[in-house]
Amino acid sequence: MLTVALIAGLSACSVTPRRAAPVEDRPISGVRPVAPSASAPTQAASAPTDAKPLPGAENAGKPGYYTVKSGDTLIRIALDNGQNWRDLVKWNGLDKPNVIEVGQVLRVVPPGVDPTAVATRPVTTGKVETRPLDGKPVAGAASAPAGASAPIAPATPAPAATAARDSDDEPAWGWPVGSPVSAGFDEQRNKGLDFNGKAGEPVLAAADGRVMYAGSGLRGYGNMVIIKHNNSYLTAYAHNQTLLVKEDQAVRKGQKIAEMGSSDADQVMLHFEVRKQGKPIDPSKLLPAR
Template identity: 60%
Template sequence: MIFSDVSRWGWLALTAAVLVGCSSTPRQPAPVENRGGTARTAPPAGPALAAPVAKPMPGAENMGKPGYYTVTKGDTLTRIALDNGQSWRDLMAWNGLENANLIEVGQVLRVVPPDSLPQANGVVVQAIGPSAEAAAPVRPALPAAAAAGGSEIAFIWPTNGRLISGFDEVKNKGLDIAGQAGDPVVAAADGQVVYAGSELRGYGNLIILKHNNTYLTAYAHNRALMVKEDQKVSKGQKIAEMGNTDADRVKLHFEVRRQGKPVDPAKYLPAR
């Protein structure tokens, strides 16, 4: 009986040892069956998203055409109008602008009246402005009579005073005339006020008169302005009082512009 119990317990111990040994054997992963003979790859990526197309600037279809100007950094509508011999209000109307202060770099603006382009000897030429000047035909030289005395318009001196700085195409686009604060500034010829304000940097309180489709005159650094935009003025009429706004001294800066391009006023004014 004792032997039987020992034998039984011995058998149980042997069985337990065998089971423990089996459970301690590391389990091997099941083999992966390759049914197709080639490794599986990730599905191809979908088509790449197209880059957003840049919205064309207003008037881009007219870039480089005669009579149009492409806005560059630092431009203002007043400056563009002055450089092209036009009123900023006309530029607003011709280009459907709602706010004169909202123009964008790259925007193309009409700078001549609709259905009208400057002509010389019957050949259409580029309006003044750097956007496509190189591609335009060369503008004929100013007629000798006009260059000598400005016979197209008989200008008068806009103020009495000593000439302190002459015309220079790079450094000074007009004449600087000395005087005392409050000295009268008069219209150099009959015309219409196309600008009266101080938004154009470097000019202070400024008046611009349009005399015809060819000539503008500009009167800068005034202490006070005596006329308003769209007002018609007569030759010799007082339009401002001399001052030193945006200038280093009291003076009048006077410009004559022919089709927007600054020209030497001394060639258009009577000799003193």
Template identity: 65%
Template sequence: MASISTPAATRRRPARPRSIAIVLAALVLAACSSPKIKAPVEDRGGPRAPVATAGGTPGAQGTPGATPAPLGVPEGVKPLPGAENAGKPGFYTVKPGDTMIRVGLETGQNWKDLIKWNNLDNPNVIEVGQVLRVVPPGADPNAVATRGVTAAKVDVKPLDAPRAASGASGVSVASAASTPVALPPAAAATPRDDDDVNWQWPATGAVVAGFDDVRSKGLSISGKAGDPVLAAADGRVVYAGSGLRGYGNLVILKHNSTFLTAYAHNQALLVKEDQTVRRGQKIAEMGSSDSDRVLLHFEIRKLGRPIDPAKLLPPR
């Protein structure tokens, strides 16, 4: 009968666990005798993207033998040019929107000199955070002028205020601009004392907006299109063009190692870069470039810092 085979089948069942144990033991022995292979490690932090500053060049993380990054620069990120000089006197850290022309205006230097002092291959490419030398190599950056200036009274009039004797003023300005200035060809353009500059007004119109250290940084002088714009002192043209946003057609004169003047919103420029000009010489014609009205925006900068022109210009 079929019931006779049942006990035999029942007796074989306990043998199965023993067979499984033998197989597992064989696998363990095989694993111990085989070469050790490391399992892949999962980086739960996700891919590590290089930390980049504006215009910065990312680098490899933890490269053996790499030069340590300057203080404040993340490990593995290539420091920007001149980063080791950040915050030192005589150096300037590039801000968003800066150009070499603006850096020159902000530091009181000729932008072409800045290019040479910093060995820039392409002056059109500067990076936010880059640090530029803004004093001549070997110069003492702490040697700055400290002499004060005497304030002069300036009447600010509305833009639509009537201009008294405008015709006569125009004649006198034109004749002054065309009259040769009797100065020796050398030395006269560079005073012995950098604060001792013989200033004059750059235009004859009324002052319609006074100095504001935050916004205007100069005086706004009214006039009509084509009125002469005159050099406020002897100097050299360090910029003539329209490459500085907000200034329109602009002329910048460098008078000595201390002072720059800027003449903005002109309709025509009558001088070129590197040209020497004399006090009272016509350098531009008044206009409304990059402005909503005809006027001359006039700045005086001492060591790059805007100062109130009324403190230097003679009383009217």
């Protein structure tokens, strides 16, 4: 009888595990905002304790939708799905884009688009331009304030940029910086190429496109620019000390978009990613021979 009573007492003292407390992303600091029209979305907070159905729950598991996990941010979700975070706000009717909840389900493809019909053709090098880019900064460019329109750097006139074209054509790629590669692509450990260089070294757009993000709201990337080139491709440029473009600005291949720095890194470097439909791919397979 004593044993039974003891077991009953221990059972009564058991507790239900607590839910994780909401996680807030750190505030953006150290750089003048380059997109003052909206604050960068913050990290996902844990779902409230009252059992209220979360937005989009009926779409969980369906193609073209994403279920928010702990630690997610809207910027990260957009990057991993090859979309602009502002489009996610619009497609999902988010009144407060700074607040997303664990378990919430977000549409990550445009309305009316069949997510099962997304092109899956293999990545090929295609025809790329092999002439060297002039990576020298234009006079006065180094003093341009963050958020200002950047000067155009190509040595020869380029045709008007067809930014974020509604096609899957292979962009004409160029190197984003003149420094040598210091770390290659690794699908698990390094989702792009790293370049070591000097603070202030010009960072160039790798192809024509439109800026879909310019800021410092994604942890681990520092001051970053993301450019969308067409329906399939986007590129990311991280750890800059200065950003010279702003969101929704059209840019051309070889245009100076930032200056190399060490934001959110332990040394001066550029981390460069190419993503096809949100998936990181090896940039060295696309860039022309030096």
